[in-house]
Amino acid sequence: xxxxxxxxxxxxxxxxxxxxxxxxxxxxxxxxxxxxxxxxxxxxxxxxxxxxxxxxxxxxxxxxxxxxxxxxxxxxxxxxxxxxxxxxxxxxxxxxxxxxxxxxxxxxxxxxxxxxxxxxxxxxxxxxxxxxxxxxxxxxxxxxxxxxxxxxxxxxxxxxxxxxxxxxxxxxxxxxxxxxxxxxxxxxxxxxxxxxxxxxxxxxxxxxxxxxxxxxxxxxxxxxxxxxxxxxxxxxxxxxxxxxxxxxxxxxxxxxxxxxxxxxxxxxxxxxxxxxxxxxxxxxxxxxxxxxxxxxxxxxxxxxxxxxxxxxx
Amino acid sequence: xxxxxxxxxxxxxxxxxxxxxxxxxxxxxxxxxxxxxxxxxxxxxxxxxxxxxxxxxxxxxxxxxxxxxxxxxxxxxxxxxxxxxxxxxxxxxxxxxxxxxxxxxxxxxxxxxxxxxxxxxxxxxxxxxxxxxxxxxxxxxxxxxxxxxxxxxxxxxxxxxxxxxxxxxxxxxxxxxxxxxxxxxxxxxxxxxxxxxxxxxxxxxxxxxxxxxxxxxxxxxxxxxxxxxxxxxxxxxxxxxxxxxxxxxxxxxxxxxxxxxxxxxxxxxxxxxxxxxxxxxxxxxxxxxxxxxxxxxxxxxxxxxxxxxxxxxxxxxxxxxxxxxxxxxxxxxxxxxxxxxxxxxxxxxxxxxxxxxxxxxxxxxxxxxxxxxxxxxxxxxxxxxxxxxxxxxxxxxx
Numbered sequence: 001x002x003x004x005x006x007x008x009x010x011x012x013x014x015x016x017x018x019x020x021x022x023x024x025x026x027x028x029x030x031x032x033x034x035x036x037x038x039x040x041x042x043x044x045x046x047x048x049x050x051x052x053x054x055x056x057x058x059x060x061x062x063x064x065x066x067x068x069x070x071x072x073x074x075x076x077x078x079x080x081x082x083x084x085x086x087x088x089x090x091x092x093x094x095x096x097x098x099x100x101x102x103x104x105x106x107x108x109x110x111x112x113x114x115x116x117x118x119x120x121x122x123x124x125x126x127x128x129x130x131x132x133x134x135x136x137x138x139x140x141x142x143x144x145x146x147x148x149x150x151x152x153x154x155x156x157x158x159x160x161x162x163x164x165x166x167x168x169x170x171x172x173x174x175x176x177x178x179x180x181x182x183x184x185x186x187x188x189x190x191x192x193x194x195x196x197x198x199x200x201x202x203x204x205x206x207x208x209x210x211x212x213x214x215x216x217x218x219x220x221x222x223x224x225x226x227x228x229x230x231x232x233x234x235x236x237x238x239x240x241x242x243x244x245x246x247x248x249x250x251x252x253x254x255x256x257x258x259x260x261x262x263x264x265x266x267x268x269x270x271x272x273x274x275x276x277x278x279x280x281x282x283x284x285x286x287x288x289x290x291x292x293x294x295x296x297x298x299x300x301x302x303x304x305x306x307x308x309x310x311x312x313x
Numbered sequence: 314x315x316x317x318x319x320x321x322x323x324x325x326x327x328x329x330x331x332x333x334x335x336x337x338x339x340x341x342x343x344x345x346x347x348x349x350x351x352x353x354x355x356x357x358x359x360x361x362x363x364x365x366x367x368x369x370x371x372x373x374x375x376x377x378x379x380x381x382x383x384x385x386x387x388x389x390x391x392x393x394x395x396x397x398x399x400x401x402x403x404x405x406x407x408x409x410x411x412x413x414x415x416x417x418x419x420x421x422x423x424x425x426x427x428x429x430x431x432x433x434x435x436x437x438x439x440x441x442x443x444x445x446x447x448x449x450x451x452x453x454x455x456x457x458x459x460x461x462x463x464x465x466x467x468x469x470x471x472x473x474x475x476x477x478x479x480x481x482x483x484x485x486x487x488x489x490x491x492x493x494x495x496x497x498x499x500x501x502x503x504x505x506x507x508x509x510x511x512x513x514x515x516x517x518x519x520x521x522x523x524x525x526x527x528x529x530x531x532x533x534x535x536x537x538x539x540x541x542x543x544x545x546x547x548x549x550x551x552x553x554x555x556x557x558x559x560x561x562x563x564x565x566x567x568x569x570x571x572x573x574x575x576x577x578x579x580x581x582x583x584x585x586x587x588x589x590x591x592x593x594x595x596x597x598x599x600x601x602x603x604x605x606x607x608x609x610x611x612x613x614x615x616x617x618x619x620x621x622x623x624x625x626x627x628x629x630x631x632x633x634x635x636x637x638x639x640x641x642x643x644x645x646x647x648x649x650x651x652x653x654x655x656x657x658x659x660x661x662x663x664x665x666x667x668x669x670x671x672x673x674x675x676x677x678x679x680x681x682x683x684x685x686x687x688x689x690x691x692x693x694x695x696x697x698x699x700x701x702x703x704x705x706x707x708x709x710x711x
Contacts, residue, residue, distance in 0.1 A: 024411040027404065123493050123522065132493030132520065133450060134425060144436045221403055222432040222454075225425055225495065227523055228399045268394075276352060276396060 003167045003250055010254070011160050018149045026148040030220070032261050033155035035241060037213040039253035040162045042238035044205040047248035048175060050182035051199065052104070054112040055095070056210050057234035059088040061115070063211030064218035064229040065122055068135050071219070081154075081215040088211025089204050091118075096203035100196065103185075112235065119230035134225035137218055151220045158216065162209040166250050169205065178202050179248070244286055246293030255294050259286075343379060343386045343651060345641070346393070346409030347419040348430065353397025354524070357549060357579065358422045358630065362444055365634025366390050366419065368622050369642075372608055379642050382649050388638075391415055399426045406430040410437045416651050417441070419637055420459075424448040424496040431459045440644075440657045444637040445630055447596070448499040452677035458653075460660050461679045462596070462633045462640065462669070466500040467507065469572065469594040472687050472699050474507040477542065477568055477592075480708050484567055488517040488540035490531055490555065492547035500572055501546045516540055525551070532558045542568040549574040553583045560587050567710045568592060576628045581693055590709055592689040592698075595629040597636075597669055600697045600705060601686060605667035607639035615668040636669035643667070 017029050038056055045053045063084030070080040099110040122129045129135055140147065169175045177198040180188035189195050218224045238253075241260050246252025263282055268275045290296065347366055350359035370388050373379060378387040391413050395402040402421040409415045410433065418434050420427035420443035427446035434441040435456045443451065447463035477484055487508045491501030498520065508515050516538040519531050532555070535543065543566045545555045552574040559569070574580045575593040584591070602612050609615040615635070619627045627635070640663065645651060648659035664673045675681040687699035691706055698708045 022411070024408050027407055031404075120522070123520070132498045132523070133448075133495050134428070136454060139432070139454065147436060221400065221429060223429045225399065225429075228429075231398075231400075233398075275394070 006251065007160070007163050007167065011156065011163075014156060015153070018145075018152065021145065023144060023148045026152050028261065028265065030148075030152045030155045032257055033152070033159040034213050034217065035237065035257035035261055036159045036254050037155070037162050037209045038234065038238040039241035039245070039257050040159075040166050041206045041208075041210040041213075043166065043242050043248065043253050044169065044178075045199075045202045046206075046239065047242055047252075048169075048178035048182060049199055049202045051100070051203075052108040052111075052239070053203070053206060054108055054232075054235040054239075055092070055114050055203075056206070056238050057230050057232060058111075058115040058118045059092065059207040059210035060214035060217070060234050061122070061226070061229035062091055062118055063088045063214030064224050065129055065135070065214075066211070067215035068137050068218045068224055069128060071138055072135070077219065081212055081219070084215030084218075085208045085212035088207040088214075092203045092207030093200060096200045100199045100203060112232070115230055115232065115235060119226045122226045122230070129226075132226065134223055137222050137224070139222055140219075151216065154216050155213070155220075158209060158212050163250070163254070165205065165209070166253075170250055174198060174201060182248070240283055242293075244283075244290070244293055246295030249293070249295050252293050252295045259294070341386065343388045343417070343645070344391055344413065344415040345388060345417045345419060345638075346391050346406070346413060346415035348393050348395050348402050348405035348409065348421045350397040350402075350422050350426075351392070351394035354550070355397040355422055355548070357577075358445070359394075359397075361577075361628070361630045362419075362422060362634040363392065364623060365444065365627070365631040365636075366638055368618060369608070369635045369638030371622070372618060373638070373642060376608065379645055381645060381651055386651070388642075390419075395421060395426075399429050402426045403429050403433055406433040407437075410434065410439055415439070416653070417641055417656070419444060419634075420446060420461075424451045424499070425494065427451055427459075427461075428454075428495070431456055434458055438653050438657075440641070440653055440660055442637040442641050442660075444634040446496075447679075448496050449677070449679065450495065450499060452679045456678065458657055459678045460640075460674050462637050462672075464596060464680055464683045464685060466496075466503040468683070468685050469500065469596075469687075470504045470507040472685070473570060473592070473594050474504075474511055474513075476687060476699055476708050478511050478513070481567060481710050484541040484710075485514055486516045486538070486540045487513050487542045487544060488535045488538050488566075489515060489519070490528070490535065490543070490545045491518075491520050492523060492525075492551055493520040494523055494547075497546035497548070497572075501544070504544050504546075513542070521547075521551075526554070528555050528558045529562070532562045532564060535559075536562055536564045540564075540566050542566055542570065544570045544572075546572050547574070549577055549580055553580060556584055556587050556591065565711060570594075573630075575690055576688070576695055577630075578625065578628070581690060581695075584690075588690045588693070590689060590691070590711060592687065592708070593695075594685055594687045596683055596685045597629040597632045598686045598688060598695065598697055598703075599626040599632075600703050601670065602703060603666055603668055603670055605639075605669070606665055607636075607643055607667040607669075609635070609639060609668040612668045632669055636667060636672075639667055639669070640672055643672075 045051045066087040067080035067084035177193045241256030245256030267278045271278050374387045378385040393405045395405045418441040424446045427443040428451040443461040449465045491498050552571045570592045575591050576595045581588045604611050644659040648655040671682040673682040686697050688695045688697045697705045
């Protein structure tokens with residue numbers, strides 16, 4: 001219940017942002033929402049089940065290209081976004097079936113390769129995807145403010161859905177099963193948890209929202225090329241965000257998304273050419289000093305209190 | 314931990330405040346935004362553009378500024394690095410327009426990024442000059458505010474094909490190796506068309522991925538195809554590598570053409586003897602001679618200014634960046650105001666001579682009036698072989 005209240009309140013406050021009328025702030029907010037989606041998506045498979053997936057960029061790019069190609073064929077906007085998410089889920093089920101029996105580093109590498117494969121497929125089918133020349137999306141004739149507001153609300157709505165889904169999953173049998181898998185997959189199997197099925201479902205959850213986010217992103221920027229939407233950074237950033245916020249938690253990914261974007265923006269403004277190095281140093285420092293994420297600060301306090309309470313008894 | 318926590322929150326709050334801070338800008342200066350890849354794989358290209366913009370801005374400010382009606386404005390170029398990452402270039406464009414309040418924009422480097430960022434400047438109605446985007450696909454979206462200083466790609470491949478086929482009828486077989494990226498791929502496709510129009514046989518057409526570090530498979534395939542003419546496209550680092558691997562495998566055709574890179578000093582320095590006889594085409598060359606109405610005046614003047622500021626000669630990318638500024642200045646002076654839509658109209662109707670060549674933009678906003686020179690590296694120097702008026706030597710075959 002508390003989680004729902006936090007989610008509703010947070011979304012409600014963010015939804016007021018267009019009142020400020022600052023389009024660049026709206027762009028940043030849209031990116032935060034997109035980062036939240038990507039981080040929370042990764043959290044389903046990486047945080048809960050403990051499978052270090054690098055396939056996020058694959059889902060993102062697949063969603064982007066699916067919706068872009070469909071829109072080029074005259075499919076309406078929202079239907080094409082849905083199709084982007086659907087394509088990502090179908091792809092995740094097919095690939096998940098093949099690579100989810102791998103564990104640890106092996107799974108990480110296999111998932112990374114799926115991104116490369118998708119990128120190469122797009123590169124080598126120029127008749128459909130434009131190949132290396134990229135793909136244009138239909139331009140929307142609306143004012144600057146309408147454009148910014150529309151994409152902000154779209155991304156926020158998906159982020160909300162993704163968060164709601166996370167809250168439900170964390171409390172459900174699926175969430176329990178995924179946590180069992182993370183702790184000891186063999187034991188979980190012996191106890192009757194169908195690990196293979198649950199992992200695949202978890203992988204599917206990590207795909208659907210990322211795919212929709214990719215689709216919205218494509219419409220937002222009007223032009224996509226393979227190196228942009230299949231960028232390996234799109235796979236790495238969610239991981240960093242979840243680690244920053246707190247692994248396997250509901251609001252950790254949100255906090256991580258805010259922190260990462262804030263730091264990116266801050267560092268990029270302050271250091272004209274050494275921003276990449278500066279950002280790297282900050283991330284390393286954060287991971288060193290807060291290995292369990294920012295949320296661990298509150299959890300530590302709670303833990304102390306509980307222990308104190310136990311001693312009294 | 315609480316200490317860390319406090320520092321952390323303070324940093325967050327401070328950086329959030331920083332977002333709002335840099336808003337208002339006094340309107341006694343003309344500000345032009347320039348998103349450039351100053352770091353990352355495209356940084357050599359980004360730095361070239363920066364040199365061109367800087368020379369223009371310094372020249373303008375030394376002359377007092379741009380005169381608009383009764384007032385004279387100095388110019389200020391606001392640089393932001395986008396780390397060779399296209400989505401970041403798009404974000405940069407929006408930041409420059411909304412936060413830094415720039416009056417005009419120079420596009421990010423290359424066709425792909427220029428195209429991606431143009432949707433932002435179009436939405437805000439900010440006139441944008443692209444100094445390094447040639448592919449017709451960049452200008453095919455019906456945008457009103459985007460102008461480019463490079464002619465379409467076929468204006469490079471057509472004269473090249475004419476020269477090669479007329480001087481040496483034995484050249485029959487063409488092998489094309491293209492970087493799978495907007496501009497290099499687009500120009501390779503134009504080359505294929507130009508070759509086919511002249512009954513040349515295209516014996517190979519391969520694409521290589523961005524970031525490829527080994528071309529040996531493609532070069533092996535090329536050797537088997539026995540081409541008389543190798544046409545490779547990409548950016549400078551790709552092309553140096555391809556040239557070396559051609560030599561390693563003993564592929565030695567009558568003609569080697571590479572676009573875009575041989576015009577740069579760096580290509581000749583890195584390639585050494587291998588750079589000899591490599592032919593290319595570009596949109597500008599220091600040997601061209603025009604008598605312009607812009608701030609630089611004649612091409613000789615521009616070359617002298619460049620020599621004094623940086624030493625050596627400008628290449629086409631550097632000249633194009635300086636020309637982008639000079640052209641924008643002409644349009645602002647013609648419009649008599651810095652109001653964006655008036656400057657946009659002035660750009661669209663520009664018909665003027667500059668140090669860079671004659672400037673007239675077509676329907677799509679791309680320049681149509683340049684005659685790009687064809688050149689070849691001879692004795693470690695880019696030597697013009699076309700057009701006739703400025704020709705320095707004949708085309709050499711191996």
